[in-house]
Amino acid sequence: MLKTFADQKYPGRLIAVEGLDGSGKSTQIHLLKRWLELQGLKVFFSEWNSSSLVKSATSKAKKRELLTPTTFSLIHATDFADRYERQLVPLIRAGYIVLCDRYIFTAFARDIVRGCPPEWVRGMYSFALLPDFTFFFKSKLEVSLQRILDNRPQLKYFEAGMDLDLSPDPYESFRIFQGRILDEYLAMSKEFNFTVIDANQGIEVQQSMVRELVAAKLDLAAFAQPKR
């Protein structure tokens, strides 16, 4: 069984948010970051698929629709490994609270829906320690879909799961794809100790819960920026 950063006695902590596109998780982690920063704590934020070098390959590949389930999985693992080794671990060793918008569970859900063998995907990410806190923003499928569709009338190919041949209609494909991802998330919720937040509530209600839970679990004063 994988261990958390706290289990490894690292001084920092990692908090991850997971959920469907449009579940509001990015808004919530942004507000959490603001709150922690304003208390003068050492905070770092990292986003899925954002390592600069790997990103150029990923976006090129996505544009040209070059990715298969296997290479899709590998290229995202590469991106994650780059951030993990160069940023997340050193920062946690230095006592930072690291906030991750999506963590390995995104890969577990998406890659498995794409047909990659679960043991292979999990094995590939086995170098990574588990978050000390994983918030899962559980929204109604229809609500998340509507949010995405309101903001973005044009769905991207991989985002809509078009590579899976679920439906020739991108919107229908997106609906089916997201539904399957939600099922995968729910199936691992217990195993990985997700803290499930009802994402159908108001932003402020959710944020209060998140802040309370974080404050209860972490001794925040221990992560203060050194005084100069």
Added chain:
Amino acid sequence: MVTSMESNSMPNGPKIHFKRNEKRHVRIPKISRKQFYGHGIPGVDTEKLAGKLIVVEGADCSGRSTQIHRLVEWLEGSGHATVQVGLKLSNLVSEELEQAKQGNILSRVTLSLFYATDFADQLENTILPALRAGTMVLADRYIYTLMARDLVRGMDESWVKNLYSMALIPDAVFYLNVAPEELVQRNFAKHSSLDYWESGIDLGLARDWFDSFLIYQGLIEKQFHRMQTTFKFTTVDGHRSADTINAELRNKIEDVLEGRA
């Protein structure tokens, strides 16, 4: 083709005709069942992979390219279509990989996954389609070099094996074994300088590049010997002449084509 059929229907014709015609006859390779090392690639029907996958492994200057060049000539001369693949040649990430290597900015897991991505892209977009089309695929290095490099760098063996369980088991794997002392001489004869990665400089094994090259190549060689039993490849003594080596490779490939291997 027509002439050959005509002369075959005349069993009592002069021998010289028969010989010439025999050369026109292209042997049809026996189909062998293919398998992945483990989980493999989702949705691939291995029964449909009619071609053969032949891998040549070995360090830089071990004679890989010479041997592959000759094998391609021989196979095409015998009427088999061939395709060549190698490392760091994918459409997907080869440019970014080269960039990363130049800057030496990637950590170990990342570099390893980057290489695996490059490999998977070629496996799915070149190797598997070529095999489906009945082509002979000649791979200038395969997963074994990638695994050896990872293992020398202290990566967890079960992690590396899981990663490459997506790979197809080749029909033949030849490891051109050349002693590090000989490799260093060949390197200087060819390039007059040692390559950063081939010398394992990133590992900090020695203060000077010459020592580092010898130690590093020795470590890689050790990994190949360890892998030999698990992955059942043929170790070929790379110190002999290119002709002798090529004859040995052809013999083994003949067996593969005849379904004896």
